[in-house]
Amino acid sequence: MTKQLGFLHNSEKCVGCQGCEMACKNEYQTDAAPRWRQVFQLREEDYSLPTRMFFSMACNHCANPECLRVCPVKAYTKREDGIVVHDHDRCIGCRLCLMACPYDRPQFNPAQKKVEKCNLCYQRIDKGEKPACVAACIPEALQLVEINEALDQRMGVLKTLPGLPSPDITQPAIRFIGPKQGKQIRRD
Amino acid sequence: MYQTHRNICPRNCYDTCSILSTTRNGILISVEGDPLHEYTKGKLCAKALEDVKKVYSQKRIRYPMKQRGRFSGYWERISWDEALNLIAGTILRLREEYGNALPLALNKYSGNFGVLHNAMEGLFSGLGSTTRAIGSPCWSAGVDAQTYDFGTFFCSDPGDMGKSQLIWLWGVNPAWTAVHQMPLLLNAMDRGVKVVCFDTYFSATAARSSHFIQVRPGTDGLLALGFSKVIVEENLLDPDLASYSLGHEEFIQYLRRDIDLNHCAEITGVPVKTIRELAVDYAKTHPACIWAGFGLQRYTNGGQNLRAIDALGALAGHIGEPGGGVQYGQFKTWQFAGQLQGLHPKQTPESKGLLKSVPQDKENREDRLLSINNFAEQALQCSDPPVKMLWISGRNPLSQDGNLHLWKALIQKLDYIVISDLFHSMSSQAADLFLPVTTHYEHWDLHASYWHYWVGVNEPTIAPVGESRSDLQIAWAVSHKLNQLAPGSCAFPTGGEEKETLLKEVGPDMLEILGLETPEEILNGPVRARFPATAWENRRFKTPSGRFEFGSARAEASGLPAFPVYRPPLSPSEEFPLRLLTPHHATTINSQVYSSETEKEDFIFHLSPEVAERYALQTGERVLVWNKFGKLEGIVQIENRLPREAVILYQEPVKSNLPLNSLMGTPNTDMGNLSLGAPGFALNETFINLRKLN
Numbered sequence: 001m002t003k004q005l006g007f008l009h010n011s012e013k014c015v016g017c018q019g020c021e022m023a024c025k026n027e028y029q030t031d032a033a034p035r036w037r038q039v040f041q042l043r044e045e046d047y048s049l050p051t052r053m054f055f056s057m058a059c060n061h062c063a064n065p066e067c068l069r070v071c072p073v074k075a076y077t078k079r080e081d082g083i084v085v086h087d088h089d090r091c092i093g094c095r096l097c098l099m100a101c102p103y104d105r106p107q108f109n110p111a112q113k114k115v116e117k118c119n120l121c122y123q124r125i126d127k128g129e130k131p132a133c134v135a136a137c138i139p140e141a142l143q144l145v146e147i148n149e150a151l152d153q154r155m156g157v158l159k160t161l162p163g164l165p166s167p168d169i170t171q172p173a174i175r176f177i178g179p180k181q182g183k184q185i186r187r188d
Numbered sequence: 189m190y191q192t193h194r195n196i197c198p199r200n201c202y203d204t205c206s207i208l209s210t211t212r213n214g215i216l217i218s219v220e221g222d223p224l225h226e227y228t229k230g231k232l233c234a235k236a237l238e239d240v241k242k243v244y245s246q247k248r249i250r251y252p253m254k255q256r257g258r259f260s261g262y263w264e265r266i267s268w269d270e271a272l273n274l275i276a277g278t279i280l281r282l283r284e285e286y287g288n289a290l291p292l293a294l295n296k297y298s299g300n301f302g303v304l305h306n307a308m309e310g311l312f313s314g315l316g317s318t319t320r321a322i323g324s325p326c327w328s329a330g331v332d333a334q335t336y337d338f339g340t341f342f343c344s345d346p347g348d349m350g351k352s353q354l355i356w357l358w359g360v361n362p363a364w365t366a367v368h369q370m371p372l373l374l375n376a377m378d379r380g381v382k383v384v385c386f387d388t389y390f391s392a393t394a395a396r397s398s399h400f401i402q403v404r405p406g407t408d409g410l411l412a413l414g415f416s417k418v419i420v421e422e423n424l425l426d427p428d429l430a431s432y433s434l435g436h437e438e439f440i441q442y443l444r445r446d447i448d449l450n451h452c453a454e455i456t457g458v459p460v461k462t463i464r465e466l467a468v469d470y471a472k473t474h475p476a477c478i479w480a481g482f483g484l485q486r487y488t489n490g491g492q493n494l495r496a497i498d499a500l501g502a503l504a505g506h507i508g509e510p511g512g513g514v515q516y517g518q519f520k521t522w523q524f525a526g527q528l529q530g531l532h533p534k535q536t537p538e539s540k541g542l543l544k545s546v547p548q549d550k551e552n553r554e555d556r557l558l559s560i561n562n563f564a565e566q567a568l569q570c571s572d573p574p575v576k577m578l579w580i581s582g583r584n585p586l587s588q589d590g591n592l593h594l595w596k597a598l599i600q601k602l603d604y605i606v607i608s609d610l611f612h613s614m615s616s617q618a619a620d621l622f623l624p625v626t627t628h629y630e631h632w633d634l635h636a637s638y639w640h641y642w643v644g645v646n647e648p649t650i651a652p653v654g655e656s657r658s659d660l661q662i663a664w665a666v667s668h669k670l671n672q673l674a675p676g677s678c679a680f681p682t683g684g685e686e687k688e689t690l691l692k693e694v695g696p697d698m699l700e701i702l703g704l705e706t707p708e709e710i711l712n713g714p715v716r717a718r719f720p721a722t723a724w725e726n727r728r729f730k731t732p733s734g735r736f737e738f739g740s741a742r743a744e745a746s747g748l749p750a751f752p753v754y755r756p757p758l759s760p761s762e763e764f765p766l767r768l769l770t771p772h773h774a775t776t777i778n779s780q781v782y783s784s785e786t787e788k789e790d791f792i793f794h795l796s797p798e799v800a801e802r803y804a805l806q807t808g809e810r811v812l813v814w815n816k817f818g819k820l821e822g823i824v825q826i827e828n829r830l831p832r833e834a835v836i837l838y839q840e841p842v843k844s845n846l847p848l849n850s851l852m853g854t855p856n857t858d859m860g861n862l863s864l865g866a867p868g869f870a871l872n873e874t875f876i877n878l879r880k881l882n
Contacts, residue, residue, distance in 0.1 A: 013374050015363035015392050017774050022237035026218050029240060044828065052395035136220075138231045139370045184390075184400045184829070185462050 004063060004082035005120060006147040006173025007134075008157070009055050011042065012180055013141035016054035023136030024058070027121065034107035036118040037133050042179065046162035053179040055161060056142055058118035058133065059084060059105045060172030063147075067097035067106055067117075075115075082147070082173055083120040091115050102165035103172065120144075147173045189213055193649040194222060194713060196635040197236050198628045199777050200298035200326070202366035202517075204637035205232055206714045207239075209629055209649040216240050216629055216650050224713045227346060227640040228368050234775065243627050243653060247611050250654020253622040258599065263622065268655060272669040274621060278604045279315065279666075280674055282576050289316035290556050291576035295563055296321065299582030299609070299780070302633030302646060303524050303693050304660045304686065308581045308608075310528045311663035314680030315670075319567070319575050321560040323866025325588065327482050329490035330516050330868075332859035336491075336740040336748075337498040338507075338723075339730025341863065343515040344477075345721040346640050351511025352376065354473040357385045358497060359408060360481030363392035364774040366639065370396075384466065386411070388483075388769060389794075389836055390829035401466070404457040405767055405834055405872060406757025408484040409493035411463070412500045413754055414452035417443045418467035419503050426505025432727040433502055435739025439751050440503075446753070455756075471504040475511030483771065486872045487757045491859030495743075495752035502736050508724040521636040521643055521717045525695030528660075530679070559866035562854050564594035568601065576603040581659060586615040587779040590852035590869065591817065608662060613779065614847055624656040631658035632686035634693055634710075643702060644714030645690065660686055748858065757873060758855065760833065764815045764875035766799065767834040770848055781841040788842045791822030793878070796830035803878060810881040815874070818850030821881065835876065851876055 016039055024030070024037045037058035047053075061084045068076035068084060075090040076097070086106070093113040097106040106117045121131035125144075129135070134144050145151055152159070158176040159167045195207040206222035219239050223230035242248075252271035256262040282291045294312045296305075312318045324331075334341045349355060350372050362369040370393075377383050377398060385397035386408070394400040403411055419425060420443050429436045453460045470476050478501055484493050498507075498514050506512035558566040563585065567575045575598075586595055599605065599618045607619040616622055630653065633646035652658075657665070668682035694707035701717045704710060724736075731737045744750040760767060775781065793811060795803075805811065807826045812819060813835070822837075830836055837848055852874050860867035 012396065013370075015367060015370055015396065015774075017363070017367050018234040019232070019237065019367070022234040023232075026220075026237040026240060029217065032241075052390060052392045136231055136237065138233070138367050139374055179395075182394075182396070182398050182400060185402065185458060 003080065004061070004147040004173050005125070006061055006082065006145055006175070007058070008143045008145040008151070008175045008177070009057075010141045010143075010177040011053050011055050012177060013139040014039075014054045014056060015139055015141075016041065016052065017138065019136050019138055020056050020133035020142055023132045024118070027132035030116065031109055031111055034109045034116055036107060036116065042161065043163055047179070055176065056133070057103060057105065057174065059120070060103055060170070060174045061120055062173060063171035064169075066100035066102070066170050070096045070100040072096065079122065081125070083122050083125070085119050085122060086115065086117050088114060088116060102169050145175065147175065151175060193647045194645065195219070195628050195649060196302075196633070196644045196646040196714075197232070198300040198302045198633065198635060198646070199235065199780065200301055201777060202362075202637070202639035203228055203233070203368045204301075204635055204640065204642070205236060205368070206642070206644055207232065207236060211649055214650060216243055222714065225642055225644075226716065227642060231368070233367050235777065239627070239629070242610075243629055243650070245611070248653060249609070249611060249622055249624040250656060251624060252655065255620055255622070258605070258620065259617050261617070268657075268665065271621060271623060272665055275606060275666055276669040276673050278577055279670060280677060282603070283316070286573040288573065289318045290570075291319070291573045293319035293558075293567060293575045293578045294321065294581065295560070295578060295583055295585060296581040297325065297560060297583045299584075300628065302628065302635055304528065304631070304633045304658065304690060305582060306528045307660040307663035308579070310530055311666055311678070311680045312579075313530045314667060314678045317554050317556070319556040319558060319570065321563050322557045323560045323860060323864045323868070325561055325869040327485065327517060328860025328864045328866065328868030329857035330480070330482065330485035330494045331864060332862045333485065333491040333494035334498060334516055335863050336743045337495055337502075337731070337737055339732075340520070341516070341518060342520050342723045343518045343639070344513050344723040345719070346515075347372070348511055348513075348721045349373075349477050349479070349515070350376065352475050352477040353381055353511070354470065354476035355381060355383045356470065356476070356478045357383060357393060357397065358478055358480045359387055359484035360479050361387070361391040361393045361771065363396060365772050382469075388831050388834065389771070391771070392774070401458055401462065402829070402831070404455065405769060405831060406487040406489060406493075407456040409489060409496035409752065410452055410754045411456040411458055412493070412496035413443060413447050413752070414449055414456065414458075414463045415467040415470065416496070416500045416503050417447040417449060417452070418464050419471045419500075420444060422468055422471070424468065424471035425503055428505065429503070432729070433736040433738055434731070434733045435737060435751065436503070439499060439738040442751055442753060470500075474505070475509045476504070476506050477512050478506070478514045480514060480516050483872065485857060486868065486870055488855055488858060488870045488873055489755040489757050490857040490868065490870060492749070492752055492755045496754070499738055499752045502738065507736060508722065508727040510722045510725070513723055515723075517638045518723075519638060520719065521641055521701065523695075523697040523701055524634065524693040525698070527692050527695075528689065557865060561589070561856065561866065561869040563589065564598040565591060565854065567598050568594060574601065578602050578605050580605070580607045580615055580619070584613040584615045584779040586618060587613060587847040588849060590849060590854035590871070592847070592850060593817070608659065623662055624654060625662070626652045626656045626658045630656065631660070632690050634690050641717040641719055642714045643698070643710070643717060645710050658686065660689060742862070746862065755858070758875070760875045764877050766876050766878065767831075767872070768813075768851055768874040768876045769831070769834050769836050769872055770839055770874075771836065773838040773840045776839050776841055778839065779847070788840055791820055791837060791842050791844065791848065792825050792840070793822050794825050794827050794830055794836040794838070796832050797826055797828065798832045799830075799835065800824065800826045803880065805880055811878045812881050813851065813876050813878045815851055815876045817853050818846070820846060820848065820850055835878065
């Protein structure tokens with residue numbers, strides 16, 4: 001593989017507005033329950049940091065996708081650019097991928113009895129556009145990047161956040177810029 | 189076949205985004221931001237991105253419905269003709285019985301801020317003198333405060349903040365309520381500009397600011413006076429003050445004489461050392477901007493709080509400075525012609541009362557004006573004649589008002605209640621008749637913002653869903669029916685074209701501020717009003733003296749202090765020792781809820797560890813919260829960095845039959861009468877007690 005597309009999420013800029021989640025839903029008009037992309041609040045106990053810090057996660061388009069490995073009907077394929085695509089027509093809703101994914105990103109749709117997930121807007125990418133979530137992010141906290149050595153050597157770029165599974169399992173195509181703490185004057 | 193249309197988000201929000209909506213074969217399939225709009229820059233928030241689901245929601249009411257018995261939930265679909273007959277019949281009967289139209293009341297506010305929604309006011313004006321809700325639940329005290337100080341209420345273009353070398357966010361949480369301002373703030377911090385966030389609790393914006401300063405609720409004015417005192421002591425006053433302000437010597441005397449920093453620190457909770465450092469930084473850094481939010485003026489001393497902040501900005505010479513100022517909001521871009529409401533063409537925008545929800549044309553009518561914040565109480569007191577019919581439009585008072593028991597009493601006294609809305613609400617449960625309205629994808633409209641300078645047209649993207657109609661179409665139809673049953677009984681037009689009506693609202697004043705030749709040009713896309721980017725740049729003010737007024741004779745004439753002096757907020761009692769704060773949440777605007785996935789099972793009461801310890805509570809435990817107005821049950825969540833004397837209950841979507849306003853009375857703010865005809869809702873002056881439930 002020559003290329004691996006992925007996401008870079010900046011918790012310093014993310015305000016937790018869920019615009020990315022809703023932009024995804026607006027693009028694909030998914031049902032209410034499956035959340036291809038989801039905003040999570042960072043746990044306070046993991047940092048000497050304030051609460052109200054967030055990260056946003058969809059499918060991580062892993063280098064070693066467990067979903068693809070366990071799928072009995074080959075509903076998952078990995079493109080040359082690294083995007084892991086889920087073929088909704090092939091899916092039989094067995095949910096093995098849900099069990100295999102360390103990040104809980106394949107989403108079961110109870111109405112359709114099938115799994116669905118983020119396909120990194122590959123149709124938009126093929127047209128030269130940004131994924132819907134990235135295009136919609138108002139504070140530009142979420143970016144589409146190529147995961148490579150140069151990125152990992154950039155100052156402040158993290159491979160994981162406290163509380164997330166080890167990236168060694170599937171080598172997810174997501175990187176983070178962790179939150180930094182401002183000065184607080186409080187009465188205590 | 190794909191088609192794209194231009195829309196404007198009509199919600200009561202700073203950002204008033206321009207939207208591009210896409211249809212396929214007449215069905216709305218997606219929405220995105222309009223890149224032509226230089227403030228919202230082609231991006232929408234999560235609330236607007238939910239719009240397709242909202243438009244086609246199964247919960248949306250698609251037909252006129254009548255309820256067999258209020259609160260019964262037995263709704264029956266009826267035809268528009270039957271609905272209009274019921275309304276017109278009631279209007280004519282009441283007007284005949286009482287000899288005038290005062291028994292007919294309209295309670296309308298900000299469910300949709302589109303100008304064509306003023307058709308409801310127009311319809312009521314066409315009926316004669318009626319009863320109206322006036323004022324605002326939102327921002328009245330602050331609007332008056334700035335009107336006393338500057339002469340009118342105006343803010344810089346929000347982009348002007350990009351020039352600031354120091355930004356103070358005072359009681360404002362743009363991360364959740366004005367998200368399009370966040371890139372500017374984040375970029376400023378990247379350039380090394382210090383962003384200081386003052387708030388009562390640790391907000392999402394506070395978490396992203398360079399500094400967070402926790403201020404005890406309702407003491408913002410005193411803190412501003414403390415900063416001013418330091419500026420006086422350190423001799424950092426603007427040397428030009430005498431040339432453009434009035435009363436600064438007296439104000440400085442007051443600071444020297446009456447403001448003690450130790451006392452200020454004790455009351456506000458901000459240490460003296462911090463007050464000194466921040467004040468010096470603010471006075472020495474140019475340009476420095478303050479953005480004051482709405483929460484700090486929702487106290488009984490709310491207007492004084494903002495006047496003190498304005499005075500601080502002036503003392504340090506930041507008023508009129510590009511990248512400076514004290515920003516609060518503006519209404520100068522709302523110079524619509526007012527034809528829909530039947531305004532006299534010779535009235536100026538201010539005498540047209542565009543700030544007020546009921547502009548008065550005294551030549552013809554004398555409406556009975558009730559404060560929107562004390563509506564039920566005042567309506568119950570009306571006896572000659574009593575209020576008998578109520579039309580609720582763009583509002584959900586049974587969720588959003590205080591003293592809800594008075595609403596229950598009022599409902600019992602009313603003959604007829606009509607509500608026009610998209611969905612059922614707590615208020616529709618009380619209605620006799622439900623009229624389904626269109627969303628902003630189904631009608632023409634015209635919008636301005638109270639923050640940025642952009643004005644734009646909303647085009648219909650799709651045909652109305654079901655049998656829904658716009659407020660304008662409803663107003664025409666009611667007038668048509670009235671005139672059919674009793675010719676000459678309503679002066680409002682009986683029909684027309686929405687687009688033409690819209691273009692008539694773009695009168696000479698609006699054309700001038702937008703720099704357009706003809707009204708039709710506004711159809712091409714959003715336009716920015718051609719004001720200078722900096723408010724009060726020439727330091728010529730609209731006050732009676734033409735100066736910035738530290739001392740305001742107008743304030744004094746209204747029974748208020750002439751100067752911005754400290755007035756304490758209400759204090760908790762032994763019985764109800766905790767203040768309840770109810771900030772906006774990112775997923776809602778008041779009772780308008782968008783993100784269905786985030787609906788909570790229960791109210792969540794956010795407590796500081798100190799409060800939790802005092803009541804021996806743990807996260808996840810159930811509590812009963814009560815005061816003399818009502819009670820609510822919910823779950824405790826303990827969080828650091830919350831105020832010690834308050835409980836926070838966000839306005840989040842909750843599956844509950846009771847609104848959080850069950851705990852609210854109707855305390856009034858100190859100001860609001862001057863600009864809006866009624867004081868504001870001091871909803872942060874709510875006190876409660878709580879105990880653990882087993």
